[in-house]
Amino acid sequence: MSGFVFSEKPITIESGEGPYLRDENGTEYLDFGASYACTPLGHSHPAVTEAVREQAAELTYVQASYPVDVRTETYETLATVAPDGLDNVWLCNSGTEANEAAMKFARSATGAEKIVATKRAFHGRTMGALALTWKKQYKAPFEPLAGGVEFVEYGDEAALAAAVDDDTAAVFLEPVQGEGGIHPAAVEYLAAAREVTAEAGAALVFDEIQTGVGRTGSLWACERAGVVPDVLTTAKGIANGLPMGATLVADWIAEDPGDHGSTFSGGPVVCAAANATLETVIEENLPAHAAEIGDYLRSELAAAADEHDLPVREVRGEGLMIGIEVKRGANRVLRDLAIEERVLALPAGRTVVRLLPPLTIDEEHADRFVDAFVEVLG
Numbered sequence: 001m002s003g004f005v006f007s008e009k010p011i012t013i014e015s016g017e018g019p020y021l022r023d024e025n026g027t028e029y030l031d032f033g034a035s036y037a038c039t040p041l042g043h044s045h046p047a048v049t050e051a052v053r054e055q056a057a058e059l060t061y062v063q064a065s066y067p068v069d070v071r072t073e074t075y076e077t078l079a080t081v082a083p084d085g086l087d088n089v090w091l092c093n094s095g096t097e098a099n100e101a102a103m104k105f106a107r108s109a110t111g112a113e114k115i116v117a118t119k120r121a122f123h124g125r126t127m128g129a130l131a132l133t134w135k136k137q138y139k140a141p142f143e144p145l146a147g148g149v150e151f152v153e154y155g156d157e158a159a160l161a162a163a164v165d166d167d168t169a170a171v172f173l174e175p176v177q178g179e180g181g182i183h184p185a186a187v188e189y190l191a192a193a194r195e196v197t198a199e200a201g202a203a204l205v206f207d208e209i210q211t212g213v214g215r216t217g218s219l220w221a222c223e224r225a226g227v228v229p230d231v232l233t234t235a236k237g238i239a240n241g242l243p244m245g246a247t248l249v250a251d252w253i254a255e256d257p258g259d260h261g262s263t264f265s266g267g268p269v270v271c272a273a274a275n276a277t278l279e280t281v282i283e284e285n286l287p288a289h290a291a292e293i294g295d296y297l298r299s300e301l302a303a304a305a306d307e308h309d310l311p312v313r314e315v316r317g318e319g320l321m322i323g324i325e326v327k328r329g330a331n332r333v334l335r336d337l338a339i340e341e342r343v344l345a346l347p348a349g350r351t352v353v354r355l356l357p358p359l360t361i362d363e364e365h366a367d368r369f370v371d372a373f374v375e376v377l378g
Contacts, residue, residue: 009338016044017042018358018360019032019358019360030365031043032357033357034356036210036236037210037236037321040240040358041281045240045276047276050276051272051273056269060267064262068268068271070271071268074089074275077275078246078278082248083220086229086248088248088249089246090246090247090249092245092247093262094124094244095207095235097235097262098246099247101233102205104260105203105254105258106203106205106230107170107258108256114148114149115148115171115172116151116163117132117152117172118134118152119152120134121134122134122138122177127142131145154180154185155183157188161192168202170204171204173190174207174208175221175222176210176318176321179349185225190222193227204230205232206222206233209235209236209245211321212236212237212238213234213277213278213281214237214281214359215320217320219282220234231250232248234246244270281359286359286360293320293361293363298322300366301315301324304370308378312325313325320355322354322355322356323354329350336376341375
């Protein structure tokens with residue numbers, strides 16, 4: 001029964017380099033999913049590999065109550081690159097843990113209970129984060145979950161304003177919904193969320209677990225709106241494939257975070273990977289590159305859909321977080337892409353093909369994906 005909770009693909013992966021994965025037979029696949037955006041630098045990036053190797057030879061692990069230079073560097077780097085005012089950093093091991101921490105911090109700091117989340121939202125699979133997640137199929141087997149959560153329509157400013165009151169501890173939003181189908185929020189909606197939470201004394205939490213670390217064309221997706229939350233959660237790509245999450249909070253949240261902890265918070269080896277990842281993303285200006293290549297890829301996909309009369313309803317997204325809504329089952333398209341064209345991508349619901357490639361891809365990789373997509377749908 002090993003691995004029984006996962007639906008395994010019929011491809012055994014043995015190695016990877018850059019935007020490519022190779023199976024046990026040496027067949028090469030172009031990876032346009034990056035394992036849900038976890039490898040923004042591509043696979044086996046030399047800077048990350050060397051940082052991990054050097055740190056593992058010095059110190060594999062010591063609990064976070066003992067200062068370690070490599071962990072201190074991670075704290076300082078995240079505080080420096082975070083949106084203004086979010087310079088308090090708590091490290092963990094995953095996105096769902098980062099959101100669990102955000103829930104706890106918000107309730108402790110405000111003394112309130114209610115949390116407002118949105119329809120189509122996905123915030124994680126542990127019991128607290130799962131309570132913020134919209135899709136019933138994820139939640140039903142595990143109920144009852146944490147209480148006090150109210151859902152509103154994503155993008156509806158009036159509905160959000162009506163839901164947020166003096167009993168609200170936090171509003172959780174994804175600046176671009178990922179699992180919900182790649183839906184970017186309007187700038188006005190994020191600004192309205194900032195206004196209503198500030199008026200109510202509630203925390204505004206931006207879940208940037210998938211959108212962060214340059215994915216959408218800026219280091220954080222909220223930067224395009226000029227809106228700074230009280231809490232920002234991030235994970236996935238932060239350590240280029242090693243398990244790390246982070247919850248970045250404003251001072252007023254940090255003043256009364258409650259009693260929260262994690263045994264493996266800020267492990268030295270994972271911190272070394274995160275430091276190398278963040279340094280590379282910033283030095284190579286990969287957010288700007290993601291914006292440029294993302295624009296190119298979306299325009300080429302839209303042009304190909306028109307030229308070949310493909311069954312495509314819409315191409316949307318920001319940077320290299322792209323959703324292609326098709327007029328058939330997305331899983332069938334993904335299967336054919338993988339088996340026939342040796343290209344890997346992801347679903348986002350039943351009819352959306354989700355692209356989250358490494359931020360290092362170029363136009364040649366984008367063209368190969370477009371050609372494969374045309375072959376499969378044409």
